[in-house]
Amino acid sequence: MKTEIIDQEKLSKRDMAYEVINLIPDYASINLGIGMPTMVAEHLPKEKHVMIHSENGVLGVEGRPLESKVSATLINAGKETVSIKDGASFFDSAMSFGMIRGGHLDFAILGGMEVDINGSLANWMIPGKKVTGMGGAMDLVNGAKTVVVMMSHYSKHGDSKLVKKCSLPLTGKAVTDYIVSDQGVFKIENDRFKIIKCTRNFYDKERDNELYL
């Protein structure tokens, strides 16, 4: 399959959200991590039928509520107020993670700090500097049928976050399927990042890099 070239300098967060949406089939159940992945909910087209799961205990989240419908007891995992759609359900945390661990959830979309060529993901701590905790991420990456990491391609210092081997503490070992970055869409395949599509700049710069296929 030929690599598709995106005729842009880089993808905006909105473009990235659309690339993630393209990976998700109709009627899939999906979980959106805190931060950039929540943008996926904002950009889902009306005709796309998906059930958004939030691990704090709801299946069937639907974007933001009207002011008049705001409820302090109806939030997503990012602690933001949300609304729900017809067909939604509420449940406790054990059942919520049972859905995940039991293999019933189709997609998990998470943020990342590093992903390596085996699909290992690091996204929950920088030793000595920053600790957020893993929250539900370790369960999600081991349980969801397909794991998509959505993140900027380079760190603030310009280092690639797609690496040969993760240096930060792992969230999961060999768990990632796809990466959607501001440089393109990548699939973990044969211990390499297979480029599904990418920007022209990226293609010219990295096509011969041994990490990419």
Next chain:
Amino acid sequence: MSTPKVYNSAKEAVSDITSGSSLMSGGFGLCGIPENSIDAISDLQINGLTVISNNIGNSGRGLVALLKKDMISSAICSYVGGNPDLESRMLKDEIKVTLVPQGTFSERIRAAGLGIRAFYTPTGHGTSVALGKDEKMFDRPCILEKALHADFAIIKAEIADEYGNLYFKETARNFSPLMAMAAKTTIVEVEKLVKIGELSPDQIHLPGIFVQRIYQGSNYKNDIEFKMTKKESGDSNED
């Protein structure tokens, strides 16, 4: 008729929590937290608590009141992002924090309540979470996680009857019914306390057998951490 489970106040319901107790507290962030019990516990002269709660408070509120009074020596939780009071104490080693993946956290609590001693799960395999734990190969490698018990659980429900049957609202349910099952003494505060028979058996999310104490709560803040709304036209805004 009032049952022996019904207490008059938060103060009365939490009065026998002593230094060194283990305490579960329901709520996800600030959603569904037992506000009245936390306030009442913060007035007790105790310390050395082991607190088991997903976030140990958030945004300076909830269980952060106990953190600020140095009542907590050990915390078991899954996420500290959004809780700078806990994160700073943790990085300075002022408090022992054990981070547990949220699904494992929930299931360990559920297991405790339901008599399961331990279980194998793939979550955390190949990470620092697996250190020191038994590993076993099933269809894929798994690690052994043990049940998590507590002396007390403080939780909030929307409605309780006087037997302790509970009904929760929306996503305020989260860890609360699990913690109610796992603790020796479960203390429930409610928005609305009703007579036995007023809740339909079909409405009950947690049977009253798991509940030891109930009281009518008051003055709820029901804080929202991030209020996101959309306008009628569909535009989004945040305040």
